[in-house]
Amino acid sequence: MTTTTVEKKITPEIIKAHGITTDEYSRILKILGREPNITELGMFSVMWSEHCSYKNSKPILKLFSKMNAELPRQEALLVKPGEENAGIIDIGDGWAICFKIESHNHPSAIEPFQGAATGVGGILRDIFTMGARPVLLMNSLRFGDLKQTITQRLFKGVVAGISHYGNCMGIPTVGGEVYFDPCYEGNPLVNAMALGLIRKDEIVRGSATGIGNSVYYLGAATGRDGLGGAAFASKELSEESHEDRPAVQAGDPFMEKLLLEACLELLKTDAVVGMQDMGAAGLTCAGCETASRGNSAVEIDLQYVPRRETGMIPYEIMLSESQERMLVIVKKGREGEVERIFDKWDLHAVKIGEVVAGNDYIVKDNGKIVAQIPAKALADDGPVYVREEQKPAYLAETASLDLSKIAEPKDFGAVLLKLLGHPSIASKAWVWEQYDHMVRTDTVLYPGHDAALIRVKGTNKGIAVSTDCNSMYVYLDPYRGGTIAVAEAARNVACTGARPIGMTNCLNYGNPMKPEIFWQFHQSVLGLIESCKTLEIPVTGGNVSFYNESPQAAVFPTPTISIVGLIDNIENRVPSSFQNAGDLIFIIGETKNEIGASHYLMVEHGLQKGVPPVLDLQREKKLQQFLIEAAAEKQVNSAHDTSEGGLAVALAECCFKSEKGLGAVIDGLELIRGGDLREDAIYFGESQSRVIVSVNSGKKESLIKLAMKYDLSVLPLGKVGGKELVMDKLQVSVEKLKQVFDSTIPAIMES
């Protein structure tokens, strides 16, 4: 897909082949004051790709920073979005957390195993580049219809790739989400999230400062793999994409494990000035970004770059996206320490250049300059576009849902089983049992709870994480869907008793050149911001992935949200499932006549229509405050939010996820009924800001009092016990519910 000879004259065809527009090329001419050579053109093309420059999303992403600036508790945000490889938040007692989510969609579509594996590798490097030790991984995966063999192949490959990389690194993959919808056919979404722990005073910046300091290349040797991967990730997938295979990188988790340990050991010395991983756009990006952040110039000579292939030209070396590599700026005179530590770990540590006077990124090959570009221009001054927007036409059609035409089901028990057997709702144990989710011995709430929870050894603190996005909601109402994505992920975290303290997002959309897609993007980001603002959750950064389209259509707009929460005393954590027979069950929050955009409507009536449920953010905030206080005061024995599948699915999950397979008798639905409320809305509707809690019978009064303090509706629904889930219109054994929930995915994948 790219030309490979240095002497080649730059022609309009070559410029076009690099995805550079005529305007962008004029900009390059102006920056350089001359024509670029092929190496320089290649460097501009990767740095100015959407993946690296966010040229189509910058004006919208700025809104996150604006929102952050208006939040209380500013001081907790130690590293803000866009400043570094990942954001950092103070969690007290000298500790901070560093976290980020990133996409690896296009590589995974072409080569699911390697694509997903290197996605994990890349996000981990973003974390340890900052000096943090990664302590957990999460992911959000979206595939087409699981009945399709192609989906099964992608699903299997992606899970195996994540498992391979995360397990070998010894970092637990503590949860995530997997959805299946035909809109993701041929263009799966693979979003990987990592979180690391760091001492507040040990944060490392990715900047090159101090003239005379050495520039070191650490880790794996450079090959031709992933050549131009960043530019590749910024194209729509087509039939020909499968010929782009060399653009997908190959990962080596063992190498990365060594790199992680060596880098963290190196950072214990104070010999390091700055560190930056070589991920997307490889050596090009690492060099110009460190120079740009450091307001300095960096000069390297390619003759010193370790290679695993012969005959590589500067163009290829500069654009290679070989994995498991780091660029480190080392204090002059301290080089020996670096080399000693890397020798211990049997890794390359080669001085390839120096920080020099000026502002340029200077690349030499055997002493001869092969590229010289102002670092800031390359790193930060790429083009920025304000794209056209237009409300999509489909919304008028999908919004018109006539409830009177939707018949109530005859057999509510059968509908419940059907929902539990839908691959998006069914148990994902087949997935997370392939992930080592307990290495490091910190995982206190395993996958399958509302949020995963890890302890911080040596403290009483716990960190809860939830990754979530109901993309059908976002498709049917981008703004409201955006608000719900944040609210629900935060609610999941609050259910465990943790206070949401930060958000990272991975924004997956179709082609931004299409006004309707850009409108989806803009509206949903406004929704995310509205929620974060009200719930006072700062955004630490994230990633944008456009061009998620298969030949048929764009994927649902999917802003995947990861919310991180802090629980001060982990002994107060709250599980999601019922704990004791005899406990009383309450529903907190109001149930409305809302079946639009629900999984019930999709699974039972075959409709992806209507508008998502209403979200009252002030009420949501109170609900979360209630959950956090209820946990701190040990009021509740379990808390589980209602989401896809509504109350019936949530109750079923509270039953069969309990260790003892506890049933429940629900005799209080009459309290919910009233007005024109439909029965299917009570059972399967997805009204927001609702949580099912169970409490000791002696705590009934205090629970009601606490709910009233926050002005929340609280209704007694029934009692935990027995071996069945009994509601007015259904009676199913917990064993049967569990069997359907557990067997769906293995039955498809192991057949």
Added chain:
Amino acid sequence: MKAAVIVFPGSNCDTDCEHALKTVMGMDVQMVWHKDAVLPKVDLVVIPGGFSYGDYLRTGAIAKFSPIMDEVKKHAERGGLVIGICNGFQILLESGLLPGAMLRNRSQHFICKHVWLKTESVNTPFTSQLKAGQLLNVPVAHGEGNYYCDDATLKTLQDNKQIVFTYSNEKGEVNDSTNINGSRANIAGICNAKRNVLGMMPHPERASENILSSWDGRSIWESLLNQAGAVAK
């Protein structure tokens, strides 16, 4: 009790073992780099889990050439205690301290979950505080834990009661349906004829504290501490 945890490139349960033995059980623990030529004077050597050398050849196949492994062998020959967990068990097999080999799990998948172990022998320093047949809830996390040996070896293991743990269910039944990875005779852990070297696929260090999903693994460390106490007396 003094213990050494051997760290190979790619070990990733080394700090978990350190935490369980030192912080939780109060042992005196040293981390020993695989390139070290000398093993400090300790009672117990722990070979932790992970992916030593990336497991690119066969699991544990390269780790056996590390300089420290000669020292570990000498330690075992002297009667010193050695426990190999998960990848550590694989390393013990590759270095000949225990018989047999590991194959890929029958399901072809990596498996990470809690399993029930049945204690088949309490006549080891690692299980002396357990009751015969006692069930332990301990997690596994491996892709290649399908223990294989030939018939003659299996007979020796059985005759000498060298099978220490088998995969069972919560009722203590040991059969093919409780065999999570296809191991011969449901073997989860074995010891050598001298009974001072134990290899096991499940991770007791992940089940040593109340806050984790199980703390049944503690009984192994308690047995060792009790053993050390008895020797000291």
